[in-house]
Amino acid sequence: MVKAVTETTAIKLPRTSESETLKKIRHTTSHVMAMAVQRLFPKAQVTIGPWTETGFYYDFDSDRPFSEADLKAIKKEMIKIINQKLPVIREEVTRSEADHRIRAIQEPYKLEILDSIQEPITLYHLGDQWWDLCAGPHLDNTSQLNPKAIELESVAGAYWRGDSNKAQLQRIYGTAWETPEQLAEYKRRKEEALKRDHRKLGKELGLFIFADPVGPGLPLWTPKGTIVRTLLEDFLKQEQLKRSYLPVVTPHIARVDLFKTSGHWQKYKEDMFPLMADNSEAATLEQGFVLKPMNCPFHIQIYKSELRSYRDLPLRLAEFGTVYRYEQSGELGGLTRVRGFTVDDSHLFVTPEQLDSEFLNVVDLILSVFKRLQLKNFKARLSFRDPASDKYIGGDAAWEKAEGAIRRAVQALSMDYFEAPGEAAFYGPKLDFIFQDALEREWQLGTVQVDYNLPDRFDLEYTAPDGSRQRPVMIHRAPFGSLERLIGILIEEYAGDFPLWLAPIQVRLLPVSDEFVEYAQSVVTQMQGVGLRAEVDRSGERLGKMIRNAELQKIPVMAVIGAKEVESQTLSVRTRASGELGAIAVTEVIPKLQAVMEEQGSF
Numbered sequence: 001m002v003k004a005v006t007e008t009t010a011i012k013l014p015r016t017s018e019s020e021t022l023k024k025i026r027h028t029t030s031h032v033m034a035m036a037v038q039r040l041f042p043k044a045q046v047t048i049g050p051w052t053e054t055g056f057y058y059d060f061d062s063d064r065p066f067s068e069a070d071l072k073a074i075k076k077e078m079i080k081i082i083n084q085k086l087p088v089i090r091e092e093v094t095r096s097e098a099d100h101r102i103r104a105i106q107e108p109y110k111l112e113i114l115d116s117i118q119e120p121i122t123l124y125h126l127g128d129q130w131w132d133l134c135a136g137p138h139l140d141n142t143s144q145l146n147p148k149a150i151e152l153e154s155v156a157g158a159y160w161r162g163d164s165n166k167a168q169l170q171r172i173y174g175t176a177w178e179t180p181e182q183l184a185e186y187k188r189r190k191e192e193a194l195k196r197d198h199r200k201l202g203k204e205l206g207l208f209i210f211a212d213p214v215g216p217g218l219p220l221w222t223p224k225g226t227i228v229r230t231l232l233e234d235f236l237k238q239e240q241l242k243r244s245y246l247p248v249v250t251p252h253i254a255r256v257d258l259f260k261t262s263g264h265w266q267k268y269k270e271d272m273f274p275l276m277a278d279n280s281e282a283a284t285l286e287q288g289f290v291l292k293p294m295n296c297p298f299h300i301q302i303y304k305s306e307l308r309s310y311r312d313l314p315l316r317l318a319e320f321g322t323v324y325r326y327e328q329s330g331e332l333g334g335l336t337r338v339r340g341f342t343v344d345d346s347h348l349f350v351t352p353e354q355l356d357s358e359f360l361n362v363v364d365l366i367l368s369v370f371k372r373l374q375l376k377n378f379k380a381r382l383s384f385r386d387p388a389s390d391k392y393i394g395g396d397a398a399w400e401k402a403e404g405a406i407r408r409a410v411q412a413l414s415m416d417y418f419e420a421p422g423e424a425a426f427y428g429p430k431l432d433f434i435f436q437d438a439l440e441r442e443w444q445l446g447t448v449q450v451d452y453n454l455p456d457r458f459d460l461e462y463t464a465p466d467g468s469r470q471r472p473v474m475i476h477r478a479p480f481g482s483l484e485r486l487i488g489i490l491i492e493e494y495a496g497d498f499p500l501w502l503a504p505i506q507v508r509l510l511p512v513s514d515e516f517v518e519y520a521q522s523v524v525t526q527m528q529g530v531g532l533r534a535e536v537d538r539s540g541e542r543l544g545k546m547i548r549n550a551e552l553q554k555i556p557v558m559a560v561i562g563a564k565e566v567e568s569q570t571l572s573v574r575t576r577a578s579g580e581l582g583a584i585a586v587t588e589v590i591p592k593l594q595a596v597m598e599e600q601g602s603f
């Protein structure tokens with residue numbers, strides 16, 4: 001339903017990183033929780049307890065896992081502590097004093113934490129009953145917490161320092177807000193997020209599957225999901241044709257040397273699948289083939305295959321290129337993190353003079369893509385390098401020029417942007433589009449990068465008007481980012497209700513009995529003839545059940561066919577967006593659906 005997409009949330013929820021008040025509330029709540037845990041389970045040891053954007057957690061070393069019942073008891077104990085109105089006292093101590101106090105209470109984890117923190121070393125006390133090492137900030141008194149705005153959410157296993165060779169700990173997740181209303185809104189969104197979860201909806205709507213024999217992080221696209229993918233691809237290909245992009249196709253593997261020249265092998269190796277070597281000698285010499293983690297070096301070879309003149313530029317090569325990255329299996333979840341995915345990739349080879357205008361053209365393309373997908377809420381992140389890090393290739397001058405070009409572009413477009421040092425690709429800075437969905441969650445979508453480095457590494461050239469050899473600049477860009485990720489995000493944003501132009505099945509005809517199936521099929525044939533995706537429900541179920549099934553499949557338009565409809569050559573139309581529309585002539589429904597498709601609206 002369109003309603004679900006545009007529905008605005010009643011309360012805006014602050015994020016911890018943006019609210020000093022929430023930081024204090026969540027720090028203090030987590031300390032109160034840890035104190036409650038140690039009151040109830042004196043053997044439990046406290047490790048770390050940071051805030052998250054929506055709450056906090058604390059890790060405990062406990063001789064047994066905590067249960068749901070334990071969480072209830074802990075919450076009860078927390079309320080007692082809150083009602084005791086304990087002052088929260090900050091104390092600055094020397095390292096040796098902290099060491100001394102920790103040894104006195106026999107909490108070895110705290111000693112390790114002490115080793116890793118810098119001066120000033122501060123303790124936060126809850127009255128004279130409990131303390132922990134912490135940098136703060138905190139509320140002044142436990143009574144400032146509202147028990148009705150606090151919830152303990154779940155328990156999970158976690159490893160000390162995230163290392164599976166170290167002790168297994170019990171992590172309690174909780175959340176705390178300024179008001180009970182905020183907590184209620186947070187819980188509503190959590191529930192809504194579960195309903196919209198693309199892993200769940202993707203299965204229910206039959207869009208994609210994962211199969212254990214294939215492997216984790218490797219989605220298989222079913223016919224319906226493939227329709228959505230293909231529609232997205234076709235749409236972007238049309239947009240690219242209008243903007244003089246040239247299509248190319250490149251293989252999925254290449255010699256590892258290609259990626260040594262590009263720098264991927266040196267800077268990006270852990271994210272690549274291992275080398276395919278013919279024999280052990282080749283393996284030792286690091287010779288052989290690898291699966292491609294990116295498409296850039298392939299497009300560069302196509303550029304290099306001819307002598308290019310300034311008259312050939314800009315050269316815009318585009319490919320829906322499938323790439324493979326070795327994500328840790330623990331990080332794989334649905335479509336947002338996968339090991340094989342298709343990038344709507346393009347590389348633009350431009351003269352330095354063309355850079356600014358080409359960059360603006362790319363941003364314009366990305367904005368038109370977002371408009372078509374009805375993604376309205378986004379901001380631009382300028383992902384620059386962290387000058388102190390060594391994970392980047394290329395000299396300072398090239399980086400400064402590239403970052404300058406991106407900054408000029410967003411300023412010229414008066415876009416809402418922020419700078420994020422340390423987020424650049426290893427070969428160049430990026431402009432990333434961060435999209436905020438209906439539940440105010442943030443996702444990274446399209447990206448544009450300016451690159452002076454790969455043209456250098458591959459010694460790219462073009463002949464300038466004066467006959468001299470010059471270096472082109474590269475723009476890497478992907479409005480969708482990855483098709484897999486985009487579709488995952490769209491499923492959640494639309495809550496499974498694809499707009500008519502993207503719906504895998506647009507119309508389902510429901511004959512009330514078998515005798516009307518033939519007529520229904522003739523209508524479907526007419527619809528298919530004009531490019532509509534229609535089908536007949538041949539299940540023979542009762543009408544109520546057929547309607548329910550079509551609703552579960554979130555099919556935008558259904559049409560009931562009985563004796564009356566056959567006689568009058570009509571359809572009793574029912575849409576997800578507007579409900580019952582009554583009997584409409586077949587000759588009227590079809591053009592109306594076509595018009596809606598063209599406008600990318602809803603019926």
Ligand SMILES: [Zn+2]
Pocket residue numbers: 027028031124134135136137138
């Ligand atoms: Zn704290």
Ligand SMILES: [Zn+2]
Pocket residue numbers: 294295296347476477
């Ligand atoms: Zn690239």
